[in-house]
Amino acid sequence: MSTAVEVINLSKKFHLYQDRTQTLKEMIIFWNRQKMEDFWALRDINLSIPRGATVGLIGRNGSGKSTLLKIISRILYPTTGEVKINGRVSTLLELGAGFHPDFTGRENIFLNASILGLSRRETERHLRDIIDFAELEEFIDNPVRNYSSGMYVRLGFSVAVHVDPDILLVDEVMAVGDLAFQKKCLEKINEFRRRGKTIIFVAHDMSLVQRICDYVVWLEHGEIKAQGRPGEVINRYLDLVASREEERMLQEKEKSHGQSEWNEGETPTDQDAGDKHEQYIITDQTDPPARTNRWGNHQVEITAVKMFNHRGKESYSFECGQPATIAIHYIMHKPVSDLVFGIGIFRDDGLHCYGTNTDIDHFEIESLPPKGVVECQIQSIHFLEGRYFLDVAAHTKEGIPYDYWTRCLEFSIFSRIKDVGVARLEHGWVVLGNSERALLKNKIWRNKEQ
Template structure:
């Protein structure tokens, strides 16, 4: 790696990655038994070596004030790229020029000595970052205060919890007055309150012109913190552009993969059900006096789809076949977010829709005129129960996936978007209010 020791200027990149490739050696041991080993030695066979390229011909430039998110699936090469940028790993070919001070939040506290106290490690770690003793001494109180270690600062770090360790590592890194902050999923570190504090500090540093390079699976963090995003796939740059656009494209791609897998699973379940009359035990249960034979999620035009825009119509059609006449049934459904959050669970009877009886074939429709769900993946449960909802006749648990799409340019957190309006009043009479803070 080439390091050019100059102070950064705005027309000069802080980091320049030029045609970088990285090769790892994969060593496979095929001998499984003493006999195999003996045969290999006798035949003078060497264990087979394979090479593998987690990064291929990557070039990028990072300028002062840039904020770049790096995203991609597991194993796509994100962490390897950060390690090459920070000099933890040498590139196999190509080179990296760095120009300015880099604070790496990759392996926080990795340079700590376990027998030294937190305070002593601040000096040790600070000097690894290139700070002189006088500067460290000047910043010591701020570092200790940010890490919130209290009296533990004079305890050897081997007695720290992993959270305390990381807090101190984070605090030292951000107090090094860096030009570039390199972050690998660090926002998942520590407790919720500390995470918020770290995020706030990262925002402040960004606002002060510190360049940010963030690897994260949390795409909302990338949207919020980064102006530009780079999508890595199999060690190659698949896309590079405005963060919102790249996150949208990446989400569309991963959703397509997800639905393809779900469709394959469902096809396998259907085949299994045909071969084996026992229904899928975990996802479906009930007396089966009536059976749900088809479920459609339809759009405004009545077309069965599995993607819906927020605010659009979603109409669920539950087709059933009765093996006997069923008096006063209850139709129910429930929406779950993919992480298991239960969003709602209405049923026909509670909502005052009474059916005297069902028999033969029929269809029940549940219509949402304006879908309030925030973008994400969801799963739908549908069911037929008896009158009091105490006996399941046919319950299909979270069997129907669908996706709510992100309206361009809006990224709200939480499960639902509640339509509402904002109103600002620029000046009010002091007499109309009472200060409570």
């Protein structure tokens, strides 16, 4: 198979100035005193993209994805190395790149098409298709400075795909615009794939990359971290993202709660407990104080709350469907006989997603040591991707709070599957014959196998 794009020992360096001058006079006076350091956006990139392949570039922001596309499209030039291209290239890298704000949409079609290598006669032949695809018939003769961002990208994408390139470079364009236009873009991408065009695009939507890519390149700090089949590379990338999210959430939890909790194994004195809980101890258990997120009569005290992942490691980032454990550390200052522990989970918009307690689950607590840990072990945390907050409580069976702690910690959920709603339900799809109720085994799909 012939090669469409070949990147050989490519590196790109930028100069970063530490002292930013504000005026032309300052630039002239202090030009030789400015502190400058080198920043390597790309280092030693070697990549061979076969003709007709659809390649996704993934990685965190700042990893060098857009820089690589700009070098392939000749917008930027490498510091070292080279790029060999076989075929006409069409690019859509920046919103409205190549548009003149005072020109009309029609005039910008001719301007942008000429930049992409189309003659005026070729542009005239495709003009009607470009306008129809962009859905801008009513506005095509208005200056594009009056266009919305969605209109901008629709016009730019329409020009780019109607150039009929051999190689199409796209940078996050399918994340812009309404759902109908995104669907149209995806259909056009699939049409290009069927026609054997080469497509290289940057995307943060891993489900999209998984669906349409033949090959994935993962960039990290300007270097190729991994490349290969989409499933393998994406899973490695998401594992790293999850690990970093765990570390970030753990650090945030330590910052926000480190000074408000006693160290594990340390027993507070009566004076410590009084000082610490003075702001939320109440005598009337009907209405908690509005100025705090804790209240109760302090006979049983929750001293710390932690979460652990399926590996037993403290974590505040979980993958949808994985196990999670909530550990509630407590101290009983006075013996109690009707103790109930409970949890509540809320989405960051305040939606109450789930709540339970030991009484609801008929988990009888007959005798407890004066100090210990109660764990709620969740076999599969099936909430969808997002930020969540946890409430914990120790109270009587009648609901009188010993210690009620709202939003005691934050955790996040990430998912490799883009469902919508609140929770992911275990489900499957089956096909039944017209006159039979048996499952057709060759046409069954179950989400747990994904």
